[in-house]
Amino acid sequence: MEQAFEPLVVTPALRPTLRNQEPIVVVQNHVGLYEGNRKDPHHNDxxxxxxPLRLLYVDRVNPHTRSLSLDLAQVKTAxxxxxxxxxxxxxxxTLRPKSMTAGDAPLSTATTSSIxxxxxxxxxxxxxxxxxxxxCGVTRPPIAAGDPSAPLTALxxxxxxFHNHLSMRDCELCGSPLRPAFGPPPTAPPASISPxxxxxxxxxxxxxxxxxxxxTALQTALREAAWARRPDPAPLPAAPTPTRAVGGISQIVSRVDAxxxxxxxxxTAAFQDLDALQAMAHEMVRLAGTLATKAGPASAPTDGSDTGNLKHWLFSLGIDSPVTKDTAGAAYHSELAKELEEFLDPVLARVGGILALVDVYCLFNRARGVALVSPEDIYKACTLFDTQGLSLRLRPFSSGLLAVQSIDLSDAVVAQRFCQYLQTFGAMTAVELASYEQMATPLVHELLLxxxxxxxxxxxxxxxxLKFYPNRFPEMALDGAV
Structure with missing residues (x-):
C-alpha cells in the first residue's frame, strides 16, 4: 500500500490535516482498502x-500510524x-506510478496478462x-481485436x-487455428531493456x-481536476455598444433590455466579489491562527489590551472547511463531534474547562458563519464524545442544565478553585463568582451546589x-469549639 499512498497526519480530534484551500467534499465511514485483489488487513476499517485534491483515509484502530493520503492527480481511471x-x-x-506526473501520457496503452x-x-x-x-463459472466474453485492455501475451x-493463451494452437472458444495467422509465439523482451x-x-x-x-463525488472531482486549474484573469469590461435612437414601442423595449x-x-460583479472573498476565506483563517500563535498567552482575550482584543477578534473568525450533512452523510454527527473538539479545546482552556451547551451552540455557530448547525445536531454530536474517544464530555446537572466539560476537569479541581476564591474574597454569591470565573451564572450555581x-x-x-462561605466547621470541631 505504500507504493500508492503516503502517510497522513491527523489532528488530536482524529480528523485529517488539510492543505490550504482544501475543503472536504464527502465523508464515508467503514471503508476498507485493497491492494489489487488482496485485502489489506492493516487498513480494513x-x-x-x-x-478536490486528495483521498484521505483515517484508520479507526490506529489513526496516528496507519492513516494514508492519495493525490487525485495520480488516479488514472475510476x-x-x-x-x-x-x-x-x-x-x-487505476493509479499512475509516482514517477509519472498527472500530465504524462502513458507510453503504451497495452497491458500485461495480470490485468x-x-x-x-x-x-x-x-x-x-x-x-x-x-x-460463477461464466466464460470470459470475447475481446475485440485492438481493444487496449487485451493482454500483450495473448493470441x-x-x-x-477471442484471446487465447500463447501455448494454444487452436482457439479455445471456436477451434479455429491460431498459428498460421500469427506465427510463433512472441518472445520476451531482451533483459537489457527495462520494462x-x-x-x-x-x-x-x-x-x-x-x-x-x-x-459520484469522486468522478466529479477527477473531472474538474482542481489540482491542475489556475485562476483565470478577470475579463476586461466590454465597451458600450452605441444604440440608434428608436421611437415608440421599440425604444421602450430597448430601454427595458438595457x-x-x-x-x-x-x-455578476457582486457575485465575483463574493466568490473572491470565499476563495480567500481559508487563507484568512490560516493567517488568523498564525497571528494568534505569535500573540502568545501573555494576555487573555478579555484583558482589555490591544493584544487581547486582537486575539478575541481572531477567535471570532470562521472555521476552515466546516462539516455539513452534504459532505459527511451518515457520518455527520461523528464528524461534527470531532470538529467541536477542535473548536472547543482553546475555548475551554480560557473559561475554566466547562461551558454551558447553549453557549457552545452560540459560539460554534458564530465561528461557522453561514453553515449553521441546529441545536439538535449539536446535542447529538456532544453525546458521541465518549464513543469517539475524544477529550470532552457532555455533563447533565440535576436541574436539567447541560454543559460540555473537559475530561481533565474533575469536581475536586472545581472545589479547590472555588474554595480559593472564597478564602481570598470572603462570602460570595453565584453572580459574583461567575464574574471571576468568566462562566454563565446558572453553571456556576450548579457547580457551587x-x-x-x-x-x-x-x-x-x-x-x-444565597451566599456561600468556606466550611470552617471541621476546623472548629478539631479545636473543640463545637
Missing amino acids: GSLYLT VAQAGFLTSSPKAVL DWQCRICRHDNSGAAVKCTL ACPACT LPSDLLVKLSFRGGGSTSFF SHRATDDTL IVEERGDICRDDSLEG
Missing part, C-alpha cells in the same frame, strides 16, 4: 475523506464495482489469464477474436454503504440572597 452476495461494492482505482477482467454476470474480478469466472483468434512502470490497482471497499454518492443587462452585470455536597463550602440563605 476507516473513514474515507474526499477533497470504475464502480457493484456488490455481489457477501462482497461489498467497491471503487476500483483483471470483470464478469458480466456476477461482477467478480478475475485474473487476465482466467478463461472462466472463478466465482487473438482470427475468426471469433515500463506498470499501473497500480487499488480498491475502496464500502462496507457501510454510501458507495454510489461517494463514487436596464436588465445593467442589472445582470451588477449582480456540587461543591457544597462535597462538604467544602456552606451556605447562608437570607434576604440578601
Whole structure:
C-alpha cells in the first residue's frame, strides 16, 4: 500500500490535516482498502475523506500510524464495482506510478496478462489469464481485436477474436487455428531493456454503504481536476455598444433590455466579489491562527489590551472547511463531534474547562458563519464524545442544565478553585463568582451546589440572597469549639 499512498497526519480530534484551500467534499465511514485483489488487513476499517485534491483515509484502530493520503492527480481511471452476495461494492482505482506526473501520457496503452477482467454476470474480478469466472463459472466474453485492455501475451483468434493463451494452437472458444495467422509465439523482451512502470490497482471497499454518492463525488472531482486549474484573469469590461435612437414601442423595449443587462452585470460583479472573498476565506483563517500563535498567552482575550482584543477578534473568525450533512452523510454527527473538539479545546482552556451547551451552540455557530448547525445536531454530536474517544464530555446537572466539560476537569479541581476564591474574597454569591470565573451564572450555581455536597463550602440563605462561605466547621470541631 505504500507504493500508492503516503502517510497522513491527523489532528488530536482524529480528523485529517488539510492543505490550504482544501475543503472536504464527502465523508464515508467503514471503508476498507485493497491492494489489487488482496485485502489489506492493516487498513480494513476507516473513514474515507474526499477533497478536490486528495483521498484521505483515517484508520479507526490506529489513526496516528496507519492513516494514508492519495493525490487525485495520480488516479488514472475510476470504475464502480457493484456488490455481489457477501462482497461489498467497491471503487476500483487505476493509479499512475509516482514517477509519472498527472500530465504524462502513458507510453503504451497495452497491458500485461495480470490485468483483471470483470464478469458480466456476477461482477467478480478475475485474473487476465482466467478463461472462466472463478466465482460463477461464466466464460470470459470475447475481446475485440485492438481493444487496449487485451493482454500483450495473448493470441487473438482470427475468426471469433477471442484471446487465447500463447501455448494454444487452436482457439479455445471456436477451434479455429491460431498459428498460421500469427506465427510463433512472441518472445520476451531482451533483459537489457527495462520494462515500463506498470499501473497500480487499488480498491475502496464500502462496507457501510454510501458507495454510489461517494463514487459520484469522486468522478466529479477527477473531472474538474482542481489540482491542475489556475485562476483565470478577470475579463476586461466590454465597451458600450452605441444604440440608434428608436421611437415608440421599440425604444421602450430597448430601454427595458438595457436596464436588465445593467442589472445582470451588477449582480455578476457582486457575485465575483463574493466568490473572491470565499476563495480567500481559508487563507484568512490560516493567517488568523498564525497571528494568534505569535500573540502568545501573555494576555487573555478579555484583558482589555490591544493584544487581547486582537486575539478575541481572531477567535471570532470562521472555521476552515466546516462539516455539513452534504459532505459527511451518515457520518455527520461523528464528524461534527470531532470538529467541536477542535473548536472547543482553546475555548475551554480560557473559561475554566466547562461551558454551558447553549453557549457552545452560540459560539460554534458564530465561528461557522453561514453553515449553521441546529441545536439538535449539536446535542447529538456532544453525546458521541465518549464513543469517539475524544477529550470532552457532555455533563447533565440535576436541574436539567447541560454543559460540555473537559475530561481533565474533575469536581475536586472545581472545589479547590472555588474554595480559593472564597478564602481570598470572603462570602460570595453565584453572580459574583461567575464574574471571576468568566462562566454563565446558572453553571456556576450548579457547580457551587456540587461543591457544597462535597462538604467544602456552606451556605447562608437570607434576604440578601444565597451566599456561600468556606466550611470552617471541621476546623472548629478539631479545636473543640463545637
